[in-house]
Amino acid sequence: MPADAFLSTRNPEMTLRQKVWQLNWGMVLLLCLVVAVGIAMLFSAANGSMEPWASRQLMRFGLGAVIMFAAALIDIRLWFRFAYLFYFGSLLLLGAVEVMGDIGMGAQRWIDFGVVRLQPSELMKVALILALARYFHGISGEEVGRPTFLLLPIGLVLAPAALVLKQPDLGTAGMLLLAAGAMFFCAGVRWWKFALVIVAGLAVMPVAWQFLHDYQKDRVLTFLNPENDPLGAGYHTLQAMIGFGSGAVTGKGFMQGTQSHLNFLPEKQTDFIFTMLAEEFGLVGSLTLLGLYCLLLAYGFAIAFRARNQFARLLALGLTTNLFLYVFINMSMVMGIFPVVGVPLPLVSYGGTVLLTVMASMGLVMSCYIHRDIRISRRGTPGA
Amino acid sequence: MLQKNEDNERQRSFSRRALLLGGAQSLLLAGLAGRMYYLQVIEADRYKTLAEDNRINLRLLPPPRGRIVDRFGLPLASNRQNFRVVLVREHAGDVEMVLKALSQIIDLDDHDYKRVLREVSRKRGFVPVTVRENLTWDEVSRVEVNGPELPGVTIEMGQIRDYPFADSMAHVLGYVAAVAERDLTGEPLLELPGFRIGKNGIEQKYDLALRGSAGTSQIEVNAYGRVIRELSRDEGKRGDELVLTIDGGLQTFTHQRLMAEQSAAAVVMDVENGDVLAMASVPSFDPNAFNIGLTVKQWNDLLNDQLHPLTNKALAGLYAPGSTFKMVVALAALKSGIRSDHKVFCPGHMTLGRSRFHCWKRHGHGWVDMHDAIKHSCDVYFYDVSRKVGVDNIAAMANHFGLGQEVGIDLFGERAGVVPTRDWKLANVGESWQGGETLITAIGQGFVLTTPLQLATMTARLAGGRQVIPRLSRGVRAGAGPTEAGGVAPPDFPPLDVPLEHLRVVRDGMDAVSNHPRGTAYRARIEEEGLELAGKTGTAQVRRISMAERAAGVTKNEQLPWRRRDHALFVSFAPVHKPRYCCAVVVEHGGGGSAVAAPIARDILLETQRRDPSGRRSLPIIAPAQIAERG
Structure with a gap:
C-alpha cells in the first residue's frame, strides 16, 4: 500500500493560517452568545453588579477562549497520541481528591491549586471521551463485536465513575456512564449488549439504593413528588418551578425576577441559573437559549459526520453528547422532571472548571473539524 | 484497500448509529421545549400566583384606638405617643457594646439588659428588638444626638393609652392590656404583637367600637422574611370616639370627696334620663400602670388588698340598704x-x-x-x-x-x-x-x-317618676370633630307604675329628713336657696347586737374595730321641688348614715347643681355606640 493511502488526499500538513481559516466561526459565535447570556444572568443574579460573579466569569471566558483555540489548532494526532496520558493524569487527580480534596457542599469535589480550584471530575469527562475515542479507533469493526475487546473500555469507564460516585457526585457519574454509553453505541457495540446492561442495571437498582446517601435518596423521592414536603427537600424544586412558570411567555423583565432576587431560588448563580433566565425572559428567553444549544449540538453532530477518521468522529460525537447531557440534565432538573443532581448549565452557570472544560471540549470538536480529512493509523502513527 | 473498505463500513455504521443518537437527543430536547411550554404557558397563571404568594405579605396596621371623652368633650382616655428604643442586631454589630453605650445615656435596668440579649439571640438579625418603652422627650433627644455612636439603635413611635384622670376614672373606664389567650376570636388584629384590648369598664364594654378596623400594608419580603419594600397601604379606620354621660369635673370632685374615707362608693345620676354623671369607688388604682405593664408584685398587691381597689364597688359592692x-x-x-x-x-x-x-x-x-x-x-x-x-x-x-336585679348599666360586672x-x-x-x-x-x-348603683337608680325613679336605666355611654362621634347633623334621641323611659300622690308622700318625707330641724339628716342639708336636697339616711349593721349588749348600752361605732362598724348610706335627690339629680353614697364601715354618708352626698349634690351638667350644652352625638359581644 502506498504510504499516502494512509493520509489525506488533500494536503495533510496545514499551516497555522490555513487552520485559523478553517476554524468553525459559526460555532465560536454561538458559543459567545451562550456565554454572553450567562454573564448577563450573573449580572442580574448579583442585583445588577459585575461583582462577584459576572466579572470573574468574563475573565474565565477569556482564559477559556485561549484554551479553546489552542485545543482547536493543535493537531488532532497529538490529541490522539496523548489521549491515554491525559486520561491517566485525570484519573490520578480524581484519586487525589479522595486524599486531599476540599469538603465542598458535603461532597469532595475540588482540588485546590491555589489559583484555580479544579474539579477533576469535569476534566475526567473530556479525558474519558478522548481515551474511549482512541481505543475504539484502534480496534476493527469485527473486534468491537467481541466481548473481550470491550473489557478494557469498560474498565476505563468504571474506574473514574466509581471514584466520582464515591465523592459522592451522582450527576457526574451518571454523565460519565451515559456519554461512554453513547460512544460504545456509535462505535458499533451490539444492540443486545446494551439491552443486557440495562436489564442488569435495573436489577441492581434496589441494591444500589441502599448505598445512596440520605440526601440523595431525598432528592430522588422529592423528584417523584416535589410538593410532598414544600419546605423541606422539595423546596428547591418547587421554588424553581414557581420561578420558571411565573415567567410566563415574556418574563418579568431583566433583573425583575422576584423568585430569584428575593432569594426564594436556591443556587441561582449556578445550577438554577436557567430558572432565573426563564423567570426574567419567559418562554421567549428559555426557548432561545435552548435553540442556541440545539444549534451548537447540531454543529457537533455535523462535524462528527464529516470527519474521516474514527477517532475524530467518536471524539466529536462524545463531546457533543457530553454537552447534550449537561444541557438536558440541568434543564430537566430545574423544570422538575429530573432529580436535583447538581449538574450545571454549561457555559452559563457560574463556575470555572465547567466553563473551561466545556470550552476546551468545544475546541476539541473544532479540532476534529479542522483536521477532518487527516487519517490516522490504528496505532496512531500517521502513515509509514 | 481492505482497511479502507473496512473504514468505510465503520463510517456507515457510525453514521447510522449517530443519526439514531442525534434523533434521540432531538426528541429529548423537544420534550424540554414541551415542558417549557407547559410550565410557562399552560401553568403560568398558577405559578404566577404562587410567586406572588411567596413574595407578598399582608401586614396588619393596628388602628388608633378611639378616644373616650366626657359629655363636654374632655378627654378621659386618649392615645399618647410612646417612644421606644429598638435595636437591630445586624446593624448594631457588637450588641453588648451598643447596649453598654446606650445604658450610659438612658436608664436601663439589669432585667431589660438580659431580656434584650436573649431576644436578640433568638430573633433574626433584621428583626428589631424593643430595648425600652416610654422614653421621655429628654431621653429621645439624647439617643438621637448620640446616634452615630449607637449603630443599629433607632427610636420608634408607637401609641399608648393615656388616662389623664388616672385613678379617679379607673373603675368607669377600665384599662387596656395585652390580649390573653382566651380573648382570641380568630380576628387577626388580636394576634398582632403589642396589640391591646379593653379589659374592664367602658374600655371592655365598647371595645369593638373603640378598636376600629385594621389597615393593611402589602409588603414585599424575601425568602428569609426580610421586608424589601411596601407595595401598598390601606390605613384602616380609627376607633370611634366614645362620648360618656360622665362629667369629668364632677367625677374628679366625687372621687376626691370619697378619698376622705377608706372604702366608699358614690353614684350621681340624672333622674330624667338615667345619665350617670359620676361614679366613683375608692380605693382605686392607676390604669396607666396597666399599659406599661405591672410587675407581679404590684399586681398581687392590688389583688390581695383588703379594700379591693380593683372592684368597682358602685356596681359590684353588695350592702344591706x-x-x-x-x-x-x-x-x-x-x-x-x-x-x-x-x-x-x-x-x-x-x-x-x-x-x-x-x-x-x-x-x-x-x-x-x-x-x-x-x-x-x-x-x-x-x-x-x-x-x-x-x-x-x-x-x-x-x-x-x-333593686334585686341587674339594673342594666352598660358595664360588665354588675351584681x-x-x-x-x-x-x-x-x-x-x-x-x-x-x-x-x-x-x-x-x-x-x-x-x-x-349595690350603690341600684340605690341611685331607686332614688332616680323615686325622684323622677320614670323607670330610668342608668347609662354611661351617650354614643359615638365619628372622627374627632363635632358634627351638628343628626343626633341620638335621649332615652325616653316609661313612667313608674306608682300613683304620683304616693311618690309625693315619700318625697315629702325625704324632704323633711334633710330640711326639717328634727329630720335625721338636717345637719347635712343644703342651705342655698333652690338647691335644697331631699334624702334618706341608712345605717347597715354588719353585726348582731346581743341582748346583753343592748342592756349594757350599745357600743359606739367609734369604739369598734373598723371591720365591725356599720356601713353608712345616704340616698338623696335635688333640687327638692324640681328633682334633676340624685346621689347615692355608701361608706363601708363608716358608722352612721347621717353623720358620715349624708355630708358627702350633700357636698356632691351641691357641686353637681353648681356645675349643672344636664343643663349645659353637651356634645352632639351621631350614633349609638356599638357594644362588644364579649361578656
Missing part, C-alpha cells in the same frame, strides 16, 4: 291600701312571738304617721306596716325600683343583689319564711343586699 329601703316599704304599704295618715305607736321596740325588735331610738318615737316615720326613720312603724303588707309585696315594689321573697328563701336557703324576717327586711336588713 338599711333605712334607705324604707321608701320602698312605704310605697308598698300605700299600694296595699294603708293610708299615709295611718299612725303607729313606737315604744322603742316591737314584740313578735318571743322576739323583740328594737327601734334605733331606744325610748321610741311615740305616735308616728308615714311622713314622720320617714323623717325620723322610725323602725317600729315599718315593722308594723310590713306585717300588713307582706314581704312579697315589698319585694315586688323593690324590683320595680330596680344583682338580693330582695328576698318567700319563694326566694325556700329556693336559696331551703327554709320557709319566718314572720320576723319580714320585719328585718322592712328596715333593709337581713337578706336584702343592694
Whole structure:
C-alpha cells in the first residue's frame, strides 16, 4: 500500500493560517452568545453588579477562549497520541481528591491549586471521551463485536465513575456512564449488549439504593413528588418551578425576577441559573437559549459526520453528547422532571472548571473539524 | 484497500448509529421545549400566583384606638405617643457594646439588659428588638444626638393609652392590656404583637367600637422574611370616639370627696334620663400602670388588698340598704291600701312571738304617721306596716325600683343583689319564711343586699317618676370633630307604675329628713336657696347586737374595730321641688348614715347643681355606640 493511502488526499500538513481559516466561526459565535447570556444572568443574579460573579466569569471566558483555540489548532494526532496520558493524569487527580480534596457542599469535589480550584471530575469527562475515542479507533469493526475487546473500555469507564460516585457526585457519574454509553453505541457495540446492561442495571437498582446517601435518596423521592414536603427537600424544586412558570411567555423583565432576587431560588448563580433566565425572559428567553444549544449540538453532530477518521468522529460525537447531557440534565432538573443532581448549565452557570472544560471540549470538536480529512493509523502513527 | 473498505463500513455504521443518537437527543430536547411550554404557558397563571404568594405579605396596621371623652368633650382616655428604643442586631454589630453605650445615656435596668440579649439571640438579625418603652422627650433627644455612636439603635413611635384622670376614672373606664389567650376570636388584629384590648369598664364594654378596623400594608419580603419594600397601604379606620354621660369635673370632685374615707362608693345620676354623671369607688388604682405593664408584685398587691381597689364597688359592692329601703316599704304599704295618715305607736321596740325588735331610738318615737316615720326613720312603724303588707309585696315594689336585679348599666360586672321573697328563701336557703324576717327586711336588713348603683337608680325613679336605666355611654362621634347633623334621641323611659300622690308622700318625707330641724339628716342639708336636697339616711349593721349588749348600752361605732362598724348610706335627690339629680353614697364601715354618708352626698349634690351638667350644652352625638359581644 502506498504510504499516502494512509493520509489525506488533500494536503495533510496545514499551516497555522490555513487552520485559523478553517476554524468553525459559526460555532465560536454561538458559543459567545451562550456565554454572553450567562454573564448577563450573573449580572442580574448579583442585583445588577459585575461583582462577584459576572466579572470573574468574563475573565474565565477569556482564559477559556485561549484554551479553546489552542485545543482547536493543535493537531488532532497529538490529541490522539496523548489521549491515554491525559486520561491517566485525570484519573490520578480524581484519586487525589479522595486524599486531599476540599469538603465542598458535603461532597469532595475540588482540588485546590491555589489559583484555580479544579474539579477533576469535569476534566475526567473530556479525558474519558478522548481515551474511549482512541481505543475504539484502534480496534476493527469485527473486534468491537467481541466481548473481550470491550473489557478494557469498560474498565476505563468504571474506574473514574466509581471514584466520582464515591465523592459522592451522582450527576457526574451518571454523565460519565451515559456519554461512554453513547460512544460504545456509535462505535458499533451490539444492540443486545446494551439491552443486557440495562436489564442488569435495573436489577441492581434496589441494591444500589441502599448505598445512596440520605440526601440523595431525598432528592430522588422529592423528584417523584416535589410538593410532598414544600419546605423541606422539595423546596428547591418547587421554588424553581414557581420561578420558571411565573415567567410566563415574556418574563418579568431583566433583573425583575422576584423568585430569584428575593432569594426564594436556591443556587441561582449556578445550577438554577436557567430558572432565573426563564423567570426574567419567559418562554421567549428559555426557548432561545435552548435553540442556541440545539444549534451548537447540531454543529457537533455535523462535524462528527464529516470527519474521516474514527477517532475524530467518536471524539466529536462524545463531546457533543457530553454537552447534550449537561444541557438536558440541568434543564430537566430545574423544570422538575429530573432529580436535583447538581449538574450545571454549561457555559452559563457560574463556575470555572465547567466553563473551561466545556470550552476546551468545544475546541476539541473544532479540532476534529479542522483536521477532518487527516487519517490516522490504528496505532496512531500517521502513515509509514 | 481492505482497511479502507473496512473504514468505510465503520463510517456507515457510525453514521447510522449517530443519526439514531442525534434523533434521540432531538426528541429529548423537544420534550424540554414541551415542558417549557407547559410550565410557562399552560401553568403560568398558577405559578404566577404562587410567586406572588411567596413574595407578598399582608401586614396588619393596628388602628388608633378611639378616644373616650366626657359629655363636654374632655378627654378621659386618649392615645399618647410612646417612644421606644429598638435595636437591630445586624446593624448594631457588637450588641453588648451598643447596649453598654446606650445604658450610659438612658436608664436601663439589669432585667431589660438580659431580656434584650436573649431576644436578640433568638430573633433574626433584621428583626428589631424593643430595648425600652416610654422614653421621655429628654431621653429621645439624647439617643438621637448620640446616634452615630449607637449603630443599629433607632427610636420608634408607637401609641399608648393615656388616662389623664388616672385613678379617679379607673373603675368607669377600665384599662387596656395585652390580649390573653382566651380573648382570641380568630380576628387577626388580636394576634398582632403589642396589640391591646379593653379589659374592664367602658374600655371592655365598647371595645369593638373603640378598636376600629385594621389597615393593611402589602409588603414585599424575601425568602428569609426580610421586608424589601411596601407595595401598598390601606390605613384602616380609627376607633370611634366614645362620648360618656360622665362629667369629668364632677367625677374628679366625687372621687376626691370619697378619698376622705377608706372604702366608699358614690353614684350621681340624672333622674330624667338615667345619665350617670359620676361614679366613683375608692380605693382605686392607676390604669396607666396597666399599659406599661405591672410587675407581679404590684399586681398581687392590688389583688390581695383588703379594700379591693380593683372592684368597682358602685356596681359590684353588695350592702344591706338599711333605712334607705324604707321608701320602698312605704310605697308598698300605700299600694296595699294603708293610708299615709295611718299612725303607729313606737315604744322603742316591737314584740313578735318571743322576739323583740328594737327601734334605733331606744325610748321610741311615740305616735308616728308615714311622713314622720320617714323623717325620723322610725323602725317600729315599718315593722308594723310590713306585717300588713307582706314581704312579697315589698319585694315586688323593690324590683320595680330596680333593686334585686341587674339594673342594666352598660358595664360588665354588675351584681344583682338580693330582695328576698318567700319563694326566694325556700329556693336559696331551703327554709320557709319566718314572720320576723319580714320585719328585718322592712328596715333593709337581713337578706336584702343592694349595690350603690341600684340605690341611685331607686332614688332616680323615686325622684323622677320614670323607670330610668342608668347609662354611661351617650354614643359615638365619628372622627374627632363635632358634627351638628343628626343626633341620638335621649332615652325616653316609661313612667313608674306608682300613683304620683304616693311618690309625693315619700318625697315629702325625704324632704323633711334633710330640711326639717328634727329630720335625721338636717345637719347635712343644703342651705342655698333652690338647691335644697331631699334624702334618706341608712345605717347597715354588719353585726348582731346581743341582748346583753343592748342592756349594757350599745357600743359606739367609734369604739369598734373598723371591720365591725356599720356601713353608712345616704340616698338623696335635688333640687327638692324640681328633682334633676340624685346621689347615692355608701361608706363601708363608716358608722352612721347621717353623720358620715349624708355630708358627702350633700357636698356632691351641691357641686353637681353648681356645675349643672344636664343643663349645659353637651356634645352632639351621631350614633349609638356599638357594644362588644364579649361578656
